[in-house]
Amino acid sequence: MSLPSNPITIVIVGAGPAGMAAALSLHHQGIKDFVIVDSLLAGQNSSRAVVIQAATLEALDTVGCMDKLLKIGDQNNHFGVRDESSYLFSADFSLLAPYTKFPFGLVLPQTSTEGAMLEAMKERGIHVLRPYKAVSLKPSAENEGVIDVEFESGEVVQAKYVIGADGAHSVVRNEAGISFTEPGNGQEPDLGNVSQLILGDVTFSSPPHFPDPKYPVFTSIANNNFLLIAPFPAALSHDPERIEYRVAAGVPVEDGTAPHAPSKEYIQSVLDRCAPSVLNLPRIENTYWTSRYRTRAAVAERSFARLAGGGAVLLVGDAAHIHSPLGGQGMSLGIRDAISLGAALPAVLAQDDGDRAAVDKLLTIWAGERHKRALGVVQITKGALGMVIAPRTFMRRIGFALLRFLGRFTLVQRMVAYRLSGLAEI
Ligand SMILES: Cc1cc2nc3c(=O)[nH]c(=O)nc-3n(C[C@H](O)[C@H](O)[C@H](O)COP(=O)(O)OP(=O)(O)OC[C@H]3O[C@@H](n4cnc5c(N)ncnc54)[C@H](O)[C@@H]3O)c2cc1C
Structure with a gap:
């Protein structure tokens, strides 16, 4: 045309x-x-x-x-962030049912x-x-x-x-x-111990077992880094035999600048260091798309x-x-x-x-x-x-304890979901 x-x-x-x-x-x-x-x-x-x-x-x-x-x-109702030991807070999107026809995030x-x-x-x-x-x-x-x-x-x-x-x-x-x-102030944020984010769509040698099945997406702040692992809908996997996952993690400062399209080995090396032991993460089998991302706003x-x-x-x-x-x-x-x-x-x-x-x-x-x-x-x-990047200080431990306490309340879980959903502002 x-x-x-x-x-x-x-x-x-x-x-x-x-x-x-x-x-x-x-x-x-x-x-x-x-x-x-x-x-x-x-x-x-x-x-x-x-x-x-x-x-x-x-x-x-x-x-x-x-x-x-x-x-x-895939419809995902629960999103939670944990550290090595337990969940710090969570968002329960099903609590948004009175406000929306779609009380979930669509993955x-x-x-x-x-x-x-x-x-x-x-x-x-x-x-x-x-x-x-x-x-x-x-x-x-x-x-x-x-x-x-x-x-x-x-x-x-x-x-x-x-x-x-x-x-x-x-x-x-x-x-x-x-x-x-x-x-x-026009300044890029100081990222502390991480320099950039890396992302990859990957399959694992065996299905990872997340510690709490209530949370289909695993997100942790541990080992001075963060990690996200989100399964894609089965029918959208590049490999019909395996579920494909989006993984995302911070690149430790000591690793320098991440490559534009990080290799499987590069991503594995970052995951090896940031995955909390509770996850017992299997090895990456294949990568289908990888990238790095600056955190500039x-x-x-x-x-x-x-x-x-x-x-x-x-x-x-x-x-x-x-x-x-x-x-x-x-x-x-x-x-x-x-x-x-x-x-x-x-x-x-x-x-x-x-x-x-x-x-x-x-x-x-x-x-x-x-x-x-x-x-x-x-x-x-x-x-x-x-x-994610706050240094592991006494104040951070206090902050996390407070989050854990407040996160038990349904009201807080609804508030977090409401804010993340965009419904607070449309
Ligand atoms: C590595 C990476 C990871 C991301 N992860 C997430 C995530 O997890 N969650 C999230 O919500 N967002 C994420 N984003 C951001 C998300 O991808 C963007 O917000 C989204 O793509 C923006 O859509 P857009 O249509 O505004 O721009 P784009 O998707 O960039 O589309 C712009 C279009 O304009 C065309 N174009 C550009 N210049 C011209 C031109 N001069 N003339 C004509 N056409 C032109 C391009 O070809 C393109 O098709 C990520 C982005 C990247 C790069």
Whole structure:
């Protein structure tokens, strides 16, 4: 399919989870005059996010994506973090039943989430135009209030609204001159004894036995490091004979910088040192995807801007915020940005030909809400990171004892689940 030659209302740049959610949301709102483009020839085959939080499941339900996702994902009600001896705290998502149709986290690799969203788009006749790599945004010389989005090929698409869903290194954000910085003092956090995070989708030589079957995902803070092991749905394993697991751990400072795609041996060596003895972890048999991750956070200074000629730029997903994957929030937040933008746009477009001040007011409110939520999520992920990397001092022992005590209360388990689910803010 080729690019439209006349000016259109909206172009979505990027067809990751945020861009696809934006497309589904626009279609759901009855907005049809848009295109979605991506620089890659096909969707990324990269596992990354493994959980979709309840508030995001609610949002995806509004755009008709949930039947597909529920068929392939595993529903996880309990999430707990333990140390060598016992659980420090847990979140019981089933306690969220009064507030949501989806009182669980849905566990599945990002490739499968993206596959389900792409299928939902195709059913609605929405096709991603590929490969179109956006390289610049300029005010149109012929049409007031329109942006020329230029691609690497030299082709141009003209649109009144450009939705930047083009990930952490967003060209749309850069072209709009929107800064992207670490919230707070602008400094990256001191990670103490860990330098980066490593992630891998692996199979083990035999199934690991988690100490408490109530928690299908194992998460520990032990041996001066943390460890997460989450089983994927059986039907999604690369090896039909074995369950596949996402493992994540910190890279000890003494190991230096982790390779871009750590080997099986590299991951095994980190697991050997961070797995608590209670786990008696079997050996890794195969790795199917591995990566390393910096724990830097950054938030766009704003998610709505007008270019000099009057066209509007809106940011969703990683283009607007990045942070550590601890807490499993990144993709979920990006999808919610996009679906909420779709819901805000009918009122905007209704006034589009007349009162620009009214339009800008609506978009500024939307962008301000999303900015607040991004800062809230960065705070959650920094809190999780702080707990993992805190030095083993007397104060940490007191803090952990307090967590253990408070974590026994149902109210606290519900509060933790509520915050992690995103329902506290939508
Ligand atoms: C190693 C790793 C592990 C992660 N683990 C987790 C996790 O456990 N939990 C979690 O919630 N999140 C995790 N994340 C984050 C999660 O993957 C992202 O939040 C999510 O992918 C963001 O979606 P997005 O659509 O905003 O951006 P992306 O997924 O980055 O998609 C952007 C799309 O835009 C396209 N694009 C880029 N530039 C251009 C351009 N100039 N022109 C046209 N198209 C362009 C790209 O090809 C891509 O398809 C992880 C990320 C990484 C890298």
